[in-house]
Amino acid sequence: MSRRRIRAIVRKEIRTYRRTGSIVWAMAVIPFVFVVQPLISVFSLSSQAAMQLSHRHELLYMLAIPALVPVLLASYAVVGERQDGTLEPVLTTPISREELVLGKALAVFVPSIAVAYLVFGVFLAVVALFAHPGVSSAIIRGPDVLVQVIFTPLIAGWSIWLGIAISTRVNDVRVAQQLSVLAALPTVALTTLISLNVIHPSPQLAIALGVVLLIGNRLGWRFVSSLFDRERLIASVR
Amino acid sequence: MSGTSRAALSVDGLGKRFGDRIAFENLTFEIDYGEVFGFLGPNGAGKTTTVRTLGTLIAPTSGSATVAGIPLAPENGVEIRQRIAIMPETPGLYSRLSVAENLECFADLYEVPDPPARIERALRAVNLTDRANDPCGTLSKGLRQRVALARALLSEPEVLFLDEPTAGLDPAASREVHELISTLGQSGVTIFLTTHRLEEAERLCDRVAILNTTLQTIGRPEELRDRLFAKALTVRTAAALSDPDHVLGGQPGVEGWRQDGDGTYVVSVADAAAAAPAITRALVAAGADVLTIAESHHTLEDVYLELIDQDREVSPA
Numbered sequence: 001m002s003r004r005r006i007r008a009i010v011r012k013e014i015r016t017y018r019r020t021g022s023i024v025w026a027m028a029v030i031p032f033v034f035v036v037q038p039l040i041s042v043f044s045l046s047s048q049a050a051m052q053l054s055h056r057h058e059l060l061y062m063l064a065i066p067a068l069v070p071v072l073l074a075s076y077a078v079v080g081e082r083q084d085g086t087l088e089p090v091l092t093t094p095i096s097r098e099e100l101v102l103g104k105a106l107a108v109f110v111p112s113i114a115v116a117y118l119v120f121g122v123f124l125a126v127v128a129l130f131a132h133p134g135v136s137s138a139i140i141r142g143p144d145v146l147v148q149v150i151f152t153p154l155i156a157g158w159s160i161w162l163g164i165a166i167s168t169r170v171n172d173v174r175v176a177q178q179l180s181v182l183a184a185l186p187t188v189a190l191t192t193l194i195s196l197n198v199i200h201p202s203p204q205l206a207i208a209l210g211v212v213l214l215i216g217n218r219l220g221w222r223f224v225s226s227l228f229d230r231e232r233l234i235a236s237v238r
Numbered sequence: 239m240s241g242t243s244r245a246a247l248s249v250d251g252l253g254k255r256f257g258d259r260i261a262f263e264n265l266t267f268e269i270d271y272g273e274v275f276g277f278l279g280p281n282g283a284g285k286t287t288t289v290r291t292l293g294t295l296i297a298p299t300s301g302s303a304t305v306a307g308i309p310l311a312p313e314n315g316v317e318i319r320q321r322i323a324i325m326p327e328t329p330g331l332y333s334r335l336s337v338a339e340n341l342e343c344f345a346d347l348y349e350v351p352d353p354p355a356r357i358e359r360a361l362r363a364v365n366l367t368d369r370a371n372d373p374c375g376t377l378s379k380g381l382r383q384r385v386a387l388a389r390a391l392l393s394e395p396e397v398l399f400l401d402e403p404t405a406g407l408d409p410a411a412s413r414e415v416h417e418l419i420s421t422l423g424q425s426g427v428t429i430f431l432t433t434h435r436l437e438e439a440e441r442l443c444d445r446v447a448i449l450n451t452t453l454q455t456i457g458r459p460e461e462l463r464d465r466l467f468a469k470a471l472t473v474r475t476a477a478a479l480s481d482p483d484h485v486l487g488g489q490p491g492v493e494g495w496r497q498d499g500d501g502t503y504v505v506s507v508a509d510a511a512a513a514a515p516a517i518t519r520a521l522v523a524a525g526a527d528v529l530t531i532a533e534s535h536h537t538l539e540d541v542y543l544e545l546i547d548q549d550r551e552v553s554p555a
Contacts, residue, residue, distance in 0.1 A: 002349060004346050004349055005346060005347050005349065007346065008342075008343050008344075008346030008347050009343075009347075011343070011346075012332065012335065012339075012343045015334070015335055015339060016332060016334050016335065019334040019335075020334060084330075084333075085326075085328045085329075085330045086330045086331070086332055087330075088295070088326050088330055089324075089326060089329075089330040089331075089344070089386075089389065090347065091295055092293055092295065092319060092322075092323070092324040092326070093319060093344065093347040093348055094316045094317075094319045094320045094347070094348065094349070095347050096316060230295050230296075231295065231296045231297060234290060234295045234296065235256065235287070235290070235295075235296055
């Protein structure tokens, strides 16, 4: 495993993201959508509504951001390069498929996490500063903040492996993006149901989900690497 | 050159099938270190698949090969790719990155020591130092091809595969790429050049192979001409000869002749230099006004077309 080769892929990908307007927009629009709705609902509440909020977990609603932003980026990772004709030169170098897949995943992980934490931080700051004190204390609860901080990278990692796995197997960028969003929907549904208290969050549930995601992320790298078939990707044997 | 075997490339009975479709089969040849080897063939002949197979991107279905001294096997893929470089038909550059950024990425993928110096050297080799900071998306096709060549040179490969390096280039850009390949060949890099531009192969290659799914022939361009076509003299006279068989047929060293238009004769000979003076004397003695007498020159294109036609006749589609 060569750190230098992995770093080369990460740097190249991040430079490309920064210079691609559509990617920057996608990374901005999704968080915007998922932060505006909670903010509107928070600011429309009076201090009497704090009791009502105590049964919900508004913060966890924003876990949809690490579920959706990375899956969109990751879905482009392989099939996009294939369509642009830039994959073959990379595959002619000594890079192994594990290094390439890990490099691509890290390149998605870093900006996705940065965006998710940034939006989360902005949301917390705005609520703390401008919402009714009763409302802000009902929303900003220690366990929810902790869950958000811990689960953001775990969910992002899971979404990345889903996106890259799909990107490795399909032959069209649009198909990859559509399938990836579909694949991320169960995660979004789960976090939304938890945030609305339909599924009651508990320490046991958090630990169980955390362990599942940790194992999923660990296996995801190996599984996606095994899907990465140079011959199929190059010779277009479908 | 650090290869453990004498040949830079040694291929024995190599073949690749995609299901029922044969990409190429039964390839056997050797290429020495420092040789510029041309791999010719029509579209769909299996040239690119051969390069991809030798470059470890595709697994062969039969036969064996040694690339840069290392047996071609899945477990040796990384080691082989460290010693070779492939320039695919399409440059495949990151259009949003600059020339230098593209090269920097590949310098790290090859883990070359002192990347800035290598990048500088590669850019100098393709005369692109002044365009290092230009985004690749803004470059012309010819310049992009040069960047791709610079990228292939970064790792100082033992074997350099160039897949149709001048495809789609205008004559001026093609000539620049030819000059670069020629310079590389002179510097001792082993070059495996696939092309269907025959003048390109004739000009650049020490030896050529002609492929049409199977190997049709292999050798130096002049050897192939001699092997396929009898030596001949083309004689042009001001007027048609009244008795050409008497004048031409009876001369020593003449194996046959045929008329090729009014006053033009193609005379098959064993040794052109020995036969030409006798034929000239016979023509003058017969009162013919000789305009020209010259050795017939067959190009590599003649060889190529002859072999491909023969192959079509043997195995009609």
